[in-house]
Amino acid sequence: MKTLLTVMLCLFSLSTTAQNNKYNISSFQEKGSRAPNTHYIGDAWLRGIVEANEENGFNVTKAKFKANSTLDWHKHSTPQVLIYLDGAGYYQERGKAPIILKAGDVIKCGADTEHWHSSTKYSDVTYLAIYSTATPTVWTEVLSQEYYDNVATILAQ
Template identity: 30%
Template sequence: MNFKNIAILFLIGTVSVSCSQQSDSTQTARSESQTSPVFSKGEKITNDNFVGTAWLNYLAEADTVHNVNIGLVTFEPGARTNWHYHKGGQILLVTEGKGLYQEKGKPVEIIEMGQVIKCPPNIEHWHGATLTEAMTHIAIGTNTNIGGAVWLKPVTDEEYNAI
């Protein structure tokens, strides 16, 4: 084997090791990013519109250009909203865990990570975690120029446990 062939083999080996190390570090970075949350949990909700412990991180609030509120809401097990409705409707993007959703007059539904729930305008509903699992969703209040959430009475334990 001549010097030229040895040099080529050396370069191929070096590039191969470098690509392998780069791939390993990329995989590690992906794994770490998949385990850390995209958005922080936010602040603990301290108003009377929720039962149990829930957290809110406002991601975007309505302004003169965008008629939408976007918030990340995390419900600890057993936590839920009161009955409420949105004059302009609401969309829920379930990002973690398992939760519950109910529209007035309909049965309680189990909602899970990856589901998208469209809450029609002016329809009373509630949502939250199950009794044993936390749930996080991105709540999008649509058409906020029409009006925001109208909060009603708390969901009773009987209503909550009707699943």
């Protein structure tokens, strides 16, 4: 009985110690803030999940675009990884044909590769963007509604 009591007291003290540890927990489920409408067409929300600091040199941002919304052409000085969580979106690198990416897809865009990505014409899209903040994004060219509509038409066929 004495041994059982000792074991119970040890387990209780370990469980209370474990409960007192502080963790910095956030949720990527939250919608985020509406993005300023400067380098895209449509409606977009951004939620910073991880911010670059001395311990890690990358950001993780959740982006949610309503259907018929797109970013302008841009590039990053380091690679960018896009992880599609929900919906479907268009993706294109300069000199290549556009493609459709959907929930579960992961694509890596190389450093200094000019590209754009968006929702599709009829589907919202949510993705995680992993990238370095070594230098700011370079916005290279406006992606017109006419160009976007033409991509949507070609890929829908």
